[in-house]
Amino acid sequence: MVSATSLRIVYFGTPDFAVPTLRELLNAGEHIVALVSQPDRPRGRGQHLATTPTKTVALEHGVPVLQPDRLRDEGFLGEIAKLRPDLGVVAAYGKLLPEALLQIPRLGMVNVHASLLPRWRGAAPVHRAVIAGDTVTGVSIMRVVKELDAGAVFSTETRAIAIDESSVEVERDLAQLGARMLMQVVRALADGSAIETPQDSSQATYAPKITKEEGVIDWSLPALRIHNLVRGLQPWPLVSGRIGGARVLIHKTSPLTAVTPSPPGTILRADSERFEVAAGDGRVLSLERLQPEGKRVMTAREFLAGRHVAPGTKVERG
DSSP, rough: OOOOOOOEEEEEESSGGGGGHHHHHHHHEEEEEOOOOHHHHHETTTTTEOOHHHHHHHTTTTTOOOOOOOTOOOOHHHHHHHHHHHHEESSSSOSSOOHHHHHHHTTOOOEEESSOOTTEEEEEHHHHHHHOOOOOEEEEEEEOOTTOOEEEEEEEEEEEEEEEEEOOHHHHHEEEEEEEEHHHHHHHHTTOOOOOOOGGGOOOOEEOOOOOOOOOTTTTTTTHHHHHHHHHSTTTTTEEEEEEEEEEEEEEEEEEEEEEOOOOEEEEEESSEEEEEEEESSSSEEEEEEEESSSSSEEEEHHTSOOOOOTTTTTTEE
């Protein structure tokens, strides 16, 4: 039910990360006048058209859904203007918003961004934080401006990253945290008490989109660097190598304290207890969960039970 004091909000969001904030706004009785999601895309082996996660929620609640191919299209801008939004809320929409769109809501637009700005501006802040080995991240609620993630910040909250956590786990928690934070900022904007703090752009770092090529394993890297890539390149593209000529996706690793003179990529141990490989810094990496291409994810023990993997051979790039 829409609250009598609610703002008219147009919501921009597409993937799973954007769902908790959308639900929080709906549960709080805010008036979501429209959801703007990226178009539905073909997914999976059958390439069937898949509804975006936010669209599924919007349709459940009777919220109108817009899925423009181009945000600069005059027809789309006209539709948004007719909705007379007080505020725009953005959470992982996936495209830069043009200036003409930013100027439509009376109170402007705010963004739920999954990093401690100005660190990790851009498309993949959670993945880049994990890949970099950051031990802390968080959420920033910021004003959307023309420059990428450069707007003033309304609030931030931190969240530690454990050494064995993947980007999937971290992003899931940040989505929930951002949803709670956003509601506080919406209420402050509504009553005029919101405070904005400019970012220090000299401290900015950037988080470009993840590419498939980043997942090809490079054993010349230090063990901890490979471990962080395995954690950070989830759920896609995952780190991959070739064992006995067959492509294998690596889902979980553990860096060990042991050292070895063996060349990078050399399999040191492959038995019912351990699957250990030499990394570029002389350290040893334990492979714990693997997925032969086209098959299910397995523990190292399950993987090795059906294969002869000889110590001294190598895990190749692939």
